[in-house]
Amino acid sequence: MSSSNAQTKSGHAARRERKRTKTLLLILAIGFLIFGAAAVALYYGLRPTTLRIAVGPPGSNDHKVIEAMSEAFASESRTVRLTTITTRGTAEALALLGAGKADLAVGRGDLEMPPDAQTVVVLRKNFVVLWSPSGLKGKGSKRKPTPKIKEIADLEGHRVGVIGKTPANAALLRVILSASGVEADKVPVTQFGTDQLEEMARDRALDAFMAVGPLDSKITSDAVALTARAHGEPKFLAINASQAIALKHPRYESEEIPPSIFNASPAWPDDKVETISVNHLILARNALSETTVAAFYRQQLALRQAIARQVPGATQMTKPDTEKETELPIHRGTAAVIDGTERTFLDKYGDYFWFALLILSGIGSAGAWLRQYLNRDERDENTSHRNRILAMASRVRTAESDQALLSMQREVDAIIGETLEYYDDGAIEEEELAAFGLALELFNHAVTERRAELQAAPLNPAGSSALGRGLAISTSTCFRTDRAE
Incomplete structure (x- = not known):
């Protein structure tokens, strides 16, 4: 009987040892599983977010700025990276944004927008510059030529040369004419590409000219200088209805062109000129998360000087006005950073912590049940x-x-x-x-x-x-x- 008890006890001990080994292996497996899940979550939580941004056409100033921004983002290894989608123009970029094939897009504020597009960054402010030539002096004449077009009301029946072949510029001119009491259909328009400035300056059928761009734009400055040599000193036309236009069309703003902004000899204009402006924007869909947009906004703000060293025009990037009512709303991510209402870490991830605690509690209960089962x-x-x-x-x-x-x-x-x-x-x-x-x-x-x-x-x-x-x-x-x- 003693030998039988010894064998039974030995069998019990061996069985317990096997169970201990199995339990230890199971605990190790669960530990590795939890560690692996935490590592994967940490990797996906800390890796940079890559955003697709549509911009065009290739070679344009917008394209250069975005390329420089993408390089700066990549070199800094921060929270956001950019992948550039090059398009044939702004309209195509906005279409990609509306179709969900791009996370961000660059476009002018007065273009047809996707229904859920919202403003993230003001890339630059485009000013409308309207001028007419005064005419050249006759040989031996000491009398200063008098321009035949002195104000916008005089444009009726005269042809205007518009720089840029985008339909948006022609549409903007029609808005200005209508607000100034001029029948837009009685003002013929000829549009020229940015590479056709000399051709435009030689066209004798043109009585006035229009450019839309930043005040420091080389294109506008060159166009003013070329037309002045070909047709005489420019007379800049004030848009006296600028405030009425801004009230009626929230995408436009009433502005002033400061004196001597265009480098020439002498510098033009000789006095400030009332005009309107339209913003060039980086846009995002409303569905893009607040956290992602806020990270992008903070990052471009921090790297603006580095971007401007490659493309000088990048210095014009600025924040949208959160206090002004605009047709295009400002994305909540940008607004949170500007207004200082951005959510804290616990505000963002508190729910995830509670969920993690709930999971750990469930794992503990499951472990207790498993121990009981084993x-x-x-x-x-x-x-x-x-x-x-x-x-x-x-x-x-x-x-x-x-x-x-x-x-x-x-x-x-x-x-x-x-x-x-x-x-x-x-x-x-x-x-x-x-x-x-x-x-x-x-x-x-x-x-x-x-x-x-x-x-x-x-x-x-x-x-x-x-x-x-x-x-x-x-x-x-x-x-x-x-x-x-």
Whole structure:
């Protein structure tokens, strides 16, 4: 019987060792899984966001600025990168934005916009410059020529040369004429490309000229100088209805051309001239996240000087006016940075933290259930041990000798050892250990009572010696039982 108990105990020990190994491997696997998930989340959270920006045509100032911006973003290795989508013109860039094939687009504020387009950055401000030649002096004449067109109202019936072949410039001229009381249909227009300035200056059928661009634009300055040499000193035409135009068409703003802005000899104009302007914008769809747009806005602002070293025109990039009502709304990401209402880290990611805690709580519960499942054999065996002790308590009452009691106590001692190992391994809980203690207490009482009965009977010396040993073992077992409880 002793050899059988030893084999059983050895088998239990081997099984427990295998379970410990499996549990350790499972814990390691779960740990690696959580670590891997955290690493992946960290990688995707910290890697730069790449935005597609549509701009065109190639070689234009807009294209050069965006290319320089893309290079600056890449070299700084910050939170946003740019991928340039080169288009044939602004209209195509805006179409890509509206179709969702671009995240950002460069376009003039008075063009047809996608319904959900919003302003991110003012790339530059385009001023309308209208002028007419005064005519050349005749040979030997000392009289200064008088321009036949002195104001916009005089343009009716005269042809205007417009720089830039975009339909937006011709449409803008019609707005100006209508607001100034001139029938736009009675003012014919001829449009010239930016590479046709000399051809425009030689065209004698033209009575006035129009350019739309930044005040420091070389194209506008060259056009003024070329027409002055060919047709005489320019007379700059004031748009007196500029404020009315700005009120009626929110995409335009009332502005002034400062004196001597165009470098010449002498510098022109000799006084400030009232006009209108239209913004050239970097646009985004409303669906683009606030965090991404805010990061892009902050980054371009920080790198503006670096971009301007490559393309001087980049210095004109500025923030949109958040206090002014405009037809194109300002993206919430840009507005948050400008107004100082950008959400904090906890505001942005607080929900994710709570979600992570919820997941960890679920993992903990799942781990506890899994431990219970893996330890189900130990719990079943502990129940079996308890039932064995209860069964032995019944057998104790009919034991014929002290030797039989000693044998049952040894068996119980082995059960106690296994039970305590189960408890140390976490296979059983304190409640189960308490129930086991009740069964053990019942067994000890039964042994004590039966031993007292056997002592009361006539004993031989051998039996007396065995009884003494039995009493010592019983006392030892009780002490161990108390420690286990």
